[in-house]
Amino acid sequence: MATAFQLDSVSVVRPGKRLLDDVSWTVHDDERWVVLGPNGAGKSTLLQVVGAHLHPTTGSAQILGERLGATDVFDLRTRIGHSATVVADRIPPAERVEDVVLSAAHAVTGRWRETYDEDDVQRARQIMGELGITGLADRTFGTLSEGERKRSLIARALMTDPELLLLDEPGAGLDLGAREDLLASLDVLSSTPGAPVLVMVSHHVEEIPPGFTHVLLLRDGGVVARGPIAEVLTAENLGTTFGMRLELDHVDGRYAARRAQYGRRALR
Structure with a gap:
């Protein structure tokens, strides 16, 4: 089983704050992981390390064999797809959605003078x-709903056929229909042969897709x-992560959590 990335005793320290504290984590090629934790747990910092955008203060990080x-992080980053709010903020509101996806082939936001061949266009479509x-192809990015933006950003992240795809809170700000x-x-993506x-x-167990196999809980x-x-996503572990007693339900591959009622024991 090949290793996608391995973090050994990784810490990230900034003046007055330890953002990550001695994190060790190994992910293999056939696994699909969700990282859960409250605000300030270090989730986005962790993704920045895995995405080769941030070096550990201490410890070591092996990403896709590098x-x-x-290693040259600029070359490494071309092998990693990253969907996050910071990417959306750089996309011109008047950009066509098809061009939002297509322009990832040149690692730019906003088409200018770069050229694309027919294979690039077919890949984007x-x-x-x-x-x-597909129906959003001629819409401009600035007219999209939050859910449409999130799926457009994921499509963009997949454009370069990455070996590793990082999704930073893709469900944030979505209504129920858009989330579903x-x-x-x-x-579908997680079960597609050859998927990254x-x-x-995420902050929420309700956002875990059924095809995901592993979980990392961070606090x-x-x-x-x-x-x-x-094995790991239990009411006890989740309660420790979020600092409260919780009840956890698991029905038809989907999870739901709520605060445990007074006098009742939290259930798995």
């Missing part, structure tokens, strides 16, 4: 079809628990 600090956004559309797309290794950050920059989702 060690951070001993294929990905958009798989994510159910997104989760359906991620479920998937790592998704105050440190690991609470990690491993196969069926």
Whole structure:
């Protein structure tokens, strides 16, 4: 089983704050991970390390066979797809959605003088079809709903056929219908042969797609628990992560959590 990335005792320290604290984490090619934790847990910082945008203060990080600090991170980043709000903020509102996806081939936001061949165009249209956004091709990015934007950004992240796909809170700000559309797309993606290794950050167990296999629970920059989702995602571990007693339900591959009622024992 090939290793997609491996973090060994990784810490990230900034003046007055330890953002990550001694995190060790190994992800293999056939796994689909969700990272759960409250605000300030270090989730986005962790994704920046895995995405080769941030070097650890201490510890080591091997990403797609390359060690951070001993490789050209600009080349490494071309092998990693990253969907996050910071990417959306750089896209011109008047950009056509098809061009939002297509321009990832040149790692730019906003078409200018670069050229694309027919294979690039077909690749963009294929990905958009798989994510159910073909009908948005001629819409401008600034007119999209939040859910449509999120799926467009995922399509863009897939454009370069990445080996690793990082999704930073893709469900944030979505209404119920948009969230369910997104989760359906991620479920299909996670089960597609040849799909990249998937790592998704979230605050909510309700946003975990059915096809995901593993979970990492993070609190105050440190690991609470990690491993196969069926073993690790328990009411006890989740309660420790979020600092409260919780009840956890699991029905038809989907999870739901709520605060445990007074006098009742939290259930798995």
